[in-house]
Amino acid sequence: MSRRIGILGGMGPLATVDLMAKIIANTPATRDQDHVPVVAWNVPQVPDRQRALAGDGPSPLPAMLEGIEHLNRAGATCIAIACNTAHHWYDALQTQSAAPILHIAQVTLEALRSGMQGNGPVGLIATHGTLQARLYQDLLEPAGIACITPDEAQMASLFVPGCYAVKRGELDAGGRLLESIGEALVAAGAARLVLACTEVPVGLERIHSALLPVCIDPTLALAQACIAHWHEQAA
Numbered sequence: 001m002s003r004r005i006g007i008l009g010g011m012g013p014l015a016t017v018d019l020m021a022k023i024i025a026n027t028p029a030t031r032d033q034d035h036v037p038v039v040a041w042n043v044p045q046v047p048d049r050q051r052a053l054a055g056d057g058p059s060p061l062p063a064m065l066e067g068i069e070h071l072n073r074a075g076a077t078c079i080a081i082a083c084n085t086a087h088h089w090y091d092a093l094q095t096q097s098a099a100p101i102l103h104i105a106q107v108t109l110e111a112l113r114s115g116m117q118g119n120g121p122v123g124l125i126a127t128h129g130t131l132q133a134r135l136y137q138d139l140l141e142p143a144g145i146a147c148i149t150p151d152e153a154q155m156a157s158l159f160v161p162g163c164y165a166v167k168r169g170e171l172d173a174g175g176r177l178l179e180s181i182g183e184a185l186v187a188a189g190a191a192r193l194v195l196a197c198t199e200v201p202v203g204l205e206r207i208h209s210a211l212l213p214v215c216i217d218p219t220l221a222l223a224q225a226c227i228a229h230w231h232e233q234a235a
Contacts, residue, residue, distance in 0.1 A: 162178040
C-alpha cells in the first residue's frame with residue numbers, strides 16, 4: 001500500500017497549517033506528484049489541552065480519538081500530532097491507532113543529536129502541561145542535554161498570553177510576547193531554544209524574530225520525519 005501521512009490537527013488550526021507548509025517546503029519535488037500525500041484532521045473543537053491538565057476542563061482524549069479513527073480509515077500509514085501538549089495522551093492514542101504515531105519530542109531529540117544546531121543547554125518554550133509532564137526533559141536530559149525552563153511569572157505574563165494571542169490570530173502581538181520569553185531563557189543561560197509549543201514557531205516566524213537562528217523547531221523536525229516516512233517506500 002502506498003504510504004500516506006495523517007495529521008491529527010486543530011490544536012490549533014494555524015499550527016496544523018504550519019506543519020503542512022513545512023512538509024511541502026522541505027520535500028524535494030519537481031511536480032505535484034513528487035509531494036507527500038497528506039490527510040489532515042484539522043478539527044479545532046478539541047477541548048483545551050492546557051485547561052484539561054490543570055483540572056479546569058474536559059478531557060480532549062475522546063475528540064482526539066475520533067480524529068485518529070478517521071485518519072486510520074483514510075489510509076494513514078503514519079500519523080503526526082500537530083500539538084505538543086496533546087502528547088500527554090500519546091500512549092492512549094497509539095493504543096487505538098493501527099498506524100504508528102510519530103512522537104514530536106523524540107524526533108526533536110533526533111534532530112538535536114544530528115549536531116546541526118550547536119551545543120549547550122536548551123531553553124524550553126512550552127505550555128505548563130508539556131513542562132510539568134517533562135515531555136522533553138525526560139528525553140533530553142538522559143541524552144546529556146540540559147534544559148532550562150521559564151519561571152511561573154514568565155509563564156503567566158509572557159507565554160500564556162503569547163500562545164493564546166497566536167490562537168486568536170494576533171500573530172504580531174503573540175510573537176513579541178513569545179520572543180520575550182525566549183530572550184529571558186537565553187539570558188538565563190540557554191544556548192538554544194526548543195519551540196516546544198506549535199504556536200511558538202508561528203509567532204516567531206511572523207515577526208522575523210532575531211532568535212530564530214538559535215531555535216530548534218519541533219514542527220520542522222516532525223515535518224522532516226513525515227517526509228522520511230514517505231520516502232522510505234521508494235528505498
